[in-house]
Amino acid sequence: xxxxxxxxxxxxxxxxxxxxxxxxxxxxxxxxxxxxxxxxxxxxxxxxxxxxxxxxxxxxxxxxxxxxxxxxxxxxxxxxxxxxxxxxxxxxxxxxxxxxxxxxxxxxxxxxxxxxxxxxxxxxxxxxxxxxxxxxxxxxxxxxxxxxxxx
Ligand SMILES: [Zn+2]
Numbered sequence: 629x630x631x632x633x634x635x636x637x638x639x640x641x642x643x644x645x646x647x648x649x650x651x652x653x654x655x656x657x658x659x660x661x662x663x664x665x666x667x668x669x670x671x672x673x674x675x676x677x678x679x680x681x682x683x684x685x686x687x688x689x690x691x692x693x694x695x696x697x698x699x700x701x702x703x704x705x706x707x708x709x710x711x712x713x714x715x716x717x718x719x720x721x722x723x724x725x726x727x728x729x730x731x732x733x734x735x736x737x738x739x740x741x742x743x744x745x746x747x748x749x750x751x752x753x754x755x756x757x758x759x760x761x762x763x764x765x766x767x768x769x770x771x772x773x774x775x776x777x778x779x
Contacts, residue, residue: 650759659755660748672751692764693757699750707741
């Protein structure tokens with residue numbers, strides 16, 4: 629019995645060395661901290677949402693990610709539940725708050741939380757893609773495309 633993991637790519641069985649398994653949660657946590665999912669040290673972003681082509685510390689290729697619309701979707705999902713739920717709780721606790729307080733607090737909280745979470749959720753998603761060896765994150769299946777212009 630082989631100790632290697634076996635996956636499939638385009639219908640073809642692909643064997644991965646057992647030592648090359650990647651921890652999904654570790655990669656997600658490192659990505660949420662905006663760090664390289666491989667080493668956990670190098671910065672993942674060169675700007676607010678621009679992913680570096682390769683990790684400056686370990687050289688892992690990060691341009692293979694295809695985060696697309698998932699990070700904004702996740703951000704809206706999380707922020708919407710936090711802010712929406714908080715609005716209902718505050719209204720239940722004190723329904724005599726002046727309307728201007730609601731008009732100031734909730735938009736500021738929404739924007740601040742969104743700006744905080746968007747790059748972190750993008751990093752976590754890229755870490756997850758890396759751990760699952762998606763979109764060229766598997767060195768055995770790389771076609772060595774040039775870095776994409778994807779966000
Ligand atoms: Zn790295």
